[in-house]
Amino acid sequence: MCTRRNPTVTRIDALVHKAREIADSAGIQMSPHEIDILEFATEWAPYGGNDEEAYVRFGLTTREFHTRLIRLLGSPAARALGNSTIAKLRDQCIDRLSRPS
Incomplete structure (x- = not known):
């Protein structure tokens, strides 16, 4: 039986792999976290994000998650995601950050 991967997942995997390569070549240390x-944010971007799952998966409040994400989006490695995704x-x-806590 042949299983086919979702093309969106394949694209996200390729973008994240490219981001790792850019970070490595620039000497930027990006943790697996x-x-x-x-990767998580890119997967959920078309659906408007998933704050509840972000809390379950990373143990971060909505504010903490989006604060970290916005910092990561400014890194050279994030350029691999493309301007529209960023x-x-x-x-x-x-x-999310402009909403009252």
């Missing part, structure tokens, strides 16, 4: 945050994620972060 930071890479997981970028803009979408940054907009989601700004929206």
Whole structure:
């Protein structure tokens, strides 16, 4: 039986792999946790994010998660995600961070 991977998941895997390569070539240390945050955010971006799952998966409040994500989006490694993905994620972060706690 042949199983096919979802093309969106394959694209996200490729982008995250490229982000790791850029970070490595620039001598930037990205922890596996930071890479997981970028991957998770990119997966959920088309759906507007998933704050509840972010808490379960990373143990971070909505504010903590989006604060870390917006910092990661400014890193050279995030460039591999592409301008439109970065803009979408940054907009989601700004929206979440502007909401009252």
